[in-house]
Amino acid sequence: MDNKTINILKTSRGQIDAVIRMAEEGRYCVDILNQILATQALLKKANLKILEDHIRGCVKNSFENGDSNSKIDEVIEIIDTYLK
Template sequence: MNEEKQAAMNLLKTARGQLDGIVKMIEDDRYCVDISKQILSAMALLKKANIDILDQHIRHCVRTAILEGEEQGDQKIDEIINIIEKYMK
């Protein structure tokens, strides 16, 4: 596993730990604002991991597809645009 993937993996593992903590906070009937802050923190980690994964995809898979041919490159670009559209909602 390369360095970029490992970094994304670490972010996801941290987010998973935060989610477990959030579940425990709810079970313990903790203060709602504190729970909300932890949810926002987990969401930020997931967004960062997603950006890292997409960055790597663009720099490797998309670049290779563009160099290999117009149709493959166009397909990869369409995939990225679809992801960006979902991200913007």
């Protein structure tokens, strides 16, 4: 995993910590909701980057080695879960 993706995940962790603090402090609900939405957007970005890296790496290699069916099924399952 590249540093950019790891940094996105670390930033998300920081935002989750902020959400917890906000909730513990009894902050305004809408502010907490907006922070959660920002965190979800970052996690979505990280998720897509990891999926892209997986397709460009693992899936590509499986095609080159003639073992593509299991990786295709794996990606389809991930996309199916993602779309729900």
